[in-house]
Amino acid sequence: MESISDIQLLLALICASATSILVARLAIALYR
Numbered sequence: 001m002e003s004i005s006d007i008q009l010l011l012a013l014i015c016a017s018a019t020s021i022l023v024a025r026l027a028i029a030l031y032r
Helices: 003-031
Strands: none
Touching: none
C-alpha cells in the first residue's frame, strides 16, 4: 500500500490549483 504517493498527488493538485488561482488574480489585477 503506497499511501504516500496518493498524498503527494493530492498536494500537487492543491498546489497547482492554488498557483493557477493566484496567477489568474494577478492577471485580472494587472489588466484592470
